[in-house]
Amino acid sequence: MTEETKIPELWQWAEYFCPWCYIAAVRLRKIMPEFEGRVRLRERAFPLEVYGSGAPIRQDIISEIWLAALQEPAAEFEAFPDRGWPSSTMPAFEAAWIARQQSAALGHEVDFQIRKAFFADGRNIGRRDVIVEIAQECDLDMGHFLRLFETQEVEFAVLEEGKLGKEQYRVRGVPTIMASDGTKFRHPIAYADILEGKVYSVGKLPCCGETCYELTRDIFEQTIQRAEEGQYPHPVKQEHNLNRENPN
DSSP: OOTGGGSOEEEEEEOTTOHHHHHHHHHHHHHGGGGTTTOEEEEEEOOHHHHSSOSOOHHHHHHHHHHHHHHOTTSOOOOOOSSOOOSOOHHHHHHHHHHHHHOHHHHHHHHHHHHHHHHTTOOOTTSHHHHHHHHHHTTOOHHHHHHHHTOHHHHHHHHHHHHHHHHTSOOOSSSEEEETTSOEEOOSOOOEEEETTEEEEEOOOOOOTHHHHHHHHHHHHHHHHHHHTTOSOOOOOOSOOOOOOOOO
8 A cells, every 4th residue: 555545535525606615615725735645635526417406596606605705705706797607517527527637736726726717707617618728727738638528438427426426425415525434524614595596594604714714624634533543444546537648
């Protein structure tokens, strides 16, 4: 067993049009470098249009983003301009999956930049040409990216990962964060309930400011603790894999 396989994994199941997933990603991105070499964060696909409540509804998201913005000042939000609305986020999931085949660092970067492109820049992440632009901006190997982006194998891999989350790990909503044994943690977020495009209830606010980062940091610490106590086995790679062409 290599040193790399001994590092415990923390899984984040998420959707790209979810504002709660975005603020969770902002916090994870801030804390993750502190745990480099001790915890491996892994973003996992959970397309709601297939395994959840459906494709993104503009009014529902607009009703939620102000509350998400209040909870995480470091997350950039802008009013959505009239650039079209994504009818699907599958192209975004496919791009992030391909980026992870190139490197874990690129996978993290593409995942985050897609979220930022949607919420901070109002870009239509349902358009494949927009996703290609984001991939270029993140300095991916575009030959490898474009070759896979046009294949059904990548779509299949994304759907298989979502199915794994729903059926084996009982993911029911996003964001869901867990250790690789399926032990779920809770993001310090006050979620909203939406009815007919309007917020009708909000959970208790669990934190404010730096306290939210402390609680996010604690999720990483708990993951390490469980691994040290031998409470769960090291994860087995379960995702579908496509061989990358050698860019050289």
